[in-house]
């Protein structure tokens with residue numbers, strides 16, 4: 001047996017921004033703990049930014065690459081080159097994984113190296129590890145997540161203060177919860193990329209990001225939130241990935257939840273993910289979904305897993321089709337003339353489409369009235385047809401507004 005101390009692990013760091021700088025500091029602070037846990041002391045072999053370092057040089061001097069640059073170009077090429085050169089890779093880059101997952105996993109398999117990406121979804125919440133490892137052979141039926149902290153902060157504030165979307169967005173930007181260009185977050189695109197990653201892992205199937213429809217929160221009106229409160233509902237931007245009719249459905253949309261739902265209490269810039277399977281019932285994890293130090297902590301956890309030799313399962317076992325038309329319950333907001341018989345006409349249209357009403361709130365507004373209701377679950381195509389029929393009623397004063405509702409009781 002050799003008495004020689006094990007060699008340090010040389011880490012090549014691509015990107016030293018919010019997360020990269022926090023990672024470099026955490027790595028130095030926790031080097032002793034990493035050594036105690038894995039037997040090898042980590043050290044930085046080199047850092048690449050736009051103004052320092054050379055990728056080939058850093059790769060040659062590293063045992064493991066940590067990619068914290070963001071974007072897909074040149075990050076994709078660097079990650080592929082690193083894996084082909086036999087280096088395991090840790091990344092926090094959700095767009096890279098969501099857009100190029102097939103290619104990246106194939107190369108990781110061919111090269112026999114690990115590709116870890118815990119921080120790419122819900123930052124510090126260990127949801128990737130849980131789905132890949134703890135639930136790696138569990139038949140997961142559904143994953144529901146609040147996977148974007150910016151939109152959760154905005155919706156929580158709108159609900160609490162009654163302020164309009166634009167006003168709350170400015171406040172979120174002032175507090176650093178929203179970027180100067182918030183479009184990726186508020187349109188639901190960021191959440192769609194994260195749900196594509198979770199769905200791939202949960203259902204062991206390739207998920208094409210272009211097949212993940214998403215809606216954002218820009219058109220949410222403060223009065224929708226106020227009426228919904230009366231109906232016992234709170235609003236979240238939800239990502240839902242579920243098995244349906246032999247295929248899967250993966251989508252992102254604003255959605256009302258009843259108070260008993262495990263995700264209903266998640267307020268502010270937090271994330272939470274709920275996994276459902278017969279063998280586990282329902283498991284929900286919540287925590288900070290962003291932040292330099294928090295994200296860096298998840299990245300360091302991945303480094304430790306690689307050094308410890310744990311191999312995650314990222315097999316795609318089958319190609320499941322995307323099912324586009326799925327059932328949902330809806331909140332429906334109608335402005336109508338305040339005249340006898342109008343409610344009956346609305347009820348008739350809904351009845352004709354086999355849609356039944358769960359609860360209604362009615363308010364007078366001058367000569368008009370607002371009818372706000374929750375309808376029971378029906379196929380989305382059927383609900384869309386009912387909304388089209390309602391828009392033809394002569395008593396309707398403004399286009400119908402509607403938002404998904406999760407009706408499930410917990």
Ligand SMILES: NC(=O)c1ccc[n+]([C@@H]2O[C@H](COP(=O)([O-])OP(=O)(O)OC[C@H]3O[C@@H](n4cnc5c(N)ncnc54)[C@H](OP(=O)(O)O)[C@@H]3O)[C@@H](O)[C@H]2O)c1
Nearest residue numbers: 015016017018019049050051068069070092093290291295
């Ligand atoms: N921030 C969070 O809370 C959070 C949470 C979860 C996941 N993530 C993910 O973590 C990753 C990093 O995010 P971040 O917030 O740390 O980003 P950031 O602050 O913008 O930092 C990016 C870093 O990468 C470097 N970089 C970018 N393009 C480069 C290029 N073409 N060549 C060389 N260097 C380049 C930048 O160099 P310069 O310094 O020279 O500009 C900078 O150091 C992203 O994938 C992000 O999605 C972030």
